[in-house]
Amino acid sequence: EIVLTQSPATLSLSPGERATLSCRASQRLSDNLIAWYQQRPGQAPRLLIFGVSSRATGIPDRFSGSGFETDFTLTITRLEPEDFAVYFCQHYGHSVTWTFGHGTKVEMK
């Protein structure tokens, strides 16, 4: 069973700063089946990135994803006020399972 570990748990930044969020897999992933979601308070998760680096429909280009094997990153180049939220990574396994990380909270400093 693959475990996704996200770090840091909380990231304190100011608007306009760059955010770098990490998602580490417990096993090497030979696929590119990593997705990232944003969840604002009181809202459902929203798909940002799929296939490691493809942006979902309507997602601004300040969001980007990268990585391979065990280390994956979500980068937000210039934080906007609406970007302060919790971010989850997720993997789809070939045994037909979906695994989520526990999230990184991006909070305003």
Add this chain to the structure above:
Amino acid sequence: EVQLLESGGGLVQPGGSLRLSCAATGFTFSNHAMAWVRQTPGKGLEWVSLIGSVPDYTYYADFVKGRFTISRDNSKNALYLQLSNLRAEDTALYYCAKTPIKDGTNLWECFDSWGQGTLVTVS
């Protein structure tokens, strides 16, 4: 606009049952695999079950096998989750989620639309 509206949550005693529903609008429901994902403050997001666009294909997380049953009615654009033999640890917000289609291919790897969730409390 895609909309997913869950209902059916509530307070139930351990060992009890509930049936969750998800009404889907704004897309061709029958073309998409659909899933249930739950969320708790302690365990975070957990995938529960998925049903293919063809209802013969159903998948479950190990922790719900034999207790939950996913189904769909494409004529009603509706997704269901029958929860049985409920335990305290099943207490969660249950989301209905849609998988995308890209270039004519069903992508099961992620969930591109989510409802607002329905709360199940087992106590």
